[in-house]
Amino acid sequence: MSFKGRDVVSIREFSRQDIEHILDVAREMLPIAEGKKKSNMLGSHVLSTFFYEPSTRTRLSFQSAICRLGGRYIGFADPNVTSMKKGETLADTAKMAEAYSDAMVLRHPHEGSARLAAEFCSKPVINAGDGAGQHPTQTMLDLFTLREELGAIDGKTIAMVGDLKYGRTVHSLSYALAMFGAKLIFVAPKELQMPKEIIDRLNAQGAELKNTTKLDDAVKEASALYVTRIQKERFPDPNEYQRVAGTYQVNAELLKCADDKLIVMHPLPRVTEISPDVDATKHAMYFKQAFYGVPVRMALLALVLGEVD
Amino acid sequence: MSFKGRDVVSIREFSRQDIEHILDVAREMLPIAEGKKKSNMLGSHVLSTFFYEPSTRTRLSFQSAICRLGGRYIGFADPNVTSMKKGETLADTAKMAEAYSDAMVLRHPHEGSARLAAEFCSKPVINAGDGAGQHPTQTMLDLFTLREELGAIDGKTIAMVGDLKYGRTVHSLSYALAMFGAKLIFVAPKELQMPKEIIDRLNAQGAELKNTTKLDDAVKEASALYVTRIQKERFPDPNEYQRVAGTYQVNAELLKCADDKLIVMHPLPRVTEISPDVDATKHAMYFKQAFYGVPVRMALLALVLGEVD
């Protein structure tokens, strides 16, 4: 199992063994990510970070990852400074990343973009989110957080809260968690429940699932709450949005009935779905989760660039 | 007196001894800033440069500073590529800088932003200008310029020219100059004179002050002219703006009556307040002053990151 030269387009292309290896390497990266240990492992490497839509956390954590390992990055954070305006295709842009760098990190609003780029770019392509499609490194850092903070994933109960219908993050993550043997609770308003085709697939995987609309039940039972943003735009009626957003907000009061070791996660940015009063509790894990994006992306870069096995 | 881990939010939090130490370290940085000497002092460090409004000079000189010392930077120059649009708070963005880097340089249009970010980010936060508030590294590089070019600041006469009412730069600088024992001349049109509360505070500091509306008197007396931009927007009547801008323009003709060693400073960018015919005179110090921003920021970064004492 060599990762050298491999594309990272979808979490589905990675076996449990693959992912565990990535997370093992990520753990070794921790002291470097924290700035406590120096490294020049990717010292001669250049990374392309091509972001066709804003995504501060993903972009900056990839850039931090290559920098912490002694490498450098080139790219753009805004498609308006690129040749896209002149009508250049994504395929030609992918050839540019191939010519100027050792790997390409791509964020694009259209599903399938990363797959297409990977076909044209002979260097490794890492999908940093392609619209309604995949965001595999987010799933990997979520798994890393759970493994580090809960000690294991097998047999743990993870509750996913919020917009489970449109939330790309929770679809990929639920697939991966099932593969790792976790039990899943889906907590969502009727309008935003997990799509039937995803439920069917999880059942086919043999996953242990539960659906509920009640957040407090889930809080009592879970080892981790994975909260996602409920977007205003999903609701034709603004009052209905207000009601739902209020019902599914995680706050310090709600967490009083939780297990002492419950961790609260969120892919960030958050708006109102987690109250700031949670930040000071021992449950808040979302900032550390964001930090874990750095060692996980360091591990992936080092692996696909062939600098670790 | 250790600087390691310290925030740099306001010049008022730094004693004269503190600032002199920073300027001493900055002097040692000079050959590295000039590209004459190599350094890898900050070789394993990553700096966040988060700029919520355009500021080329400040941004690029911080980035040059970290690069000259072997480090790397991540960040943005335009808030439109960030999660601010999705409603993320500055507090959460500060936690992101904490997770991905070793220190945060923040430019923000709102006063108090740097203080707020420093509360949430456990890594050092450096204020690179927060609206009508503070811009402490500008003050430090102004002091460095004066000390290097005049030999000392004590007992020297510094004339500040232009918009003294709204100019954030001159408020902080006049406070610091008084602390260093300089004499101050304030040269401004009636509409833009130094606010009374600042004058009162300077008097309480025991500063030697003089107010005038006449630029040529000040030119004869001063060791340094510190010129600032007069903004059109301050004048309801465009003709009045034209008249004032003309009266307070520094040009080669005006400088004929100046002392040979008079230096002319400006925080830049300038528009018409210093005529280009001054550039070729021995008085022009503003470009070198801009350069001095690099060694001063190198010193600060090295100090707060704990790589020099």
Next chain:
Amino acid sequence: MSFKGRDVVSIREFSRQDIEHILDVAREMLPIAEGKKKSNMLGSHVLSTFFYEPSTRTRLSFQSAICRLGGRYIGFADPNVTSMKKGETLADTAKMAEAYSDAMVLRHPHEGSARLAAEFCSKPVINAGDGAGQHPTQTMLDLFTLREELGAIDGKTIAMVGDLKYGRTVHSLSYALAMFGAKLIFVAPKELQMPKEIIDRLNAQGAELKNTTKLDDAVKEASALYVTRIQKERFPDPNEYQRVAGTYQVNAELLKCADDKLIVMHPLPRVTEISPDVDATKHAMYFKQAFYGVPVRMALLALVLGEVD
């Protein structure tokens, strides 16, 4: 012949011997540009990349070039994040690049900008395109591609196709090719033929020239096709544009009658002027040509920064 400190404003300031030396150095850079060999040749250097208009390929290849040699870059890709809006002159911006870095790469919409910047900036200024003016590093990488791929330039027949009237690239390149002893075929619709003053100058150089409107004739005769974009905006009548664009499109069918070794070049980005079905043929050289921008720019940077002779 030392390059140290030299500005790179126009290809006309470089003798054939100069250019050949640059291309020789570029060849030595190839394994570093490919990521096969590490280098820290420009390890202590900071490059300013100031781009006043979008130009992904040129910007990223300069940044890749400095990174591959261990250096770092600062700058902007979008003038909206700069002080230009506050009314700062290009001359003052050039002084900023001088203060914060070791060399300045400038892209600007106005002809003559690079010359002006070079007058004010004491560090080397490299023109990365100034409107209708020059783009000398593009010409150098075009020459490098021809020399590497055809073995030599002397005596070879190069056909230039497309917009020869407004295309800055082809004007500079035809001058340089004539200097290198190539034969030139100009293939363009009547509306977009090579301007008379350029033809006159080439004749004065003693160049061997041919004009035609027929693409297939040129294909049979040439060792290289240099294709450029025909811009819609040049045609008042959109139907006329469609007809012309169709007639001068290079596609796989057309290339069936070409010599086996014919190479097809393009400065990129392309839109429809080269059909994607050419990409898979042995003739397609435009992606490799784009890659060659990296070693050529590495060579130039190393030369003007005085790190190679």
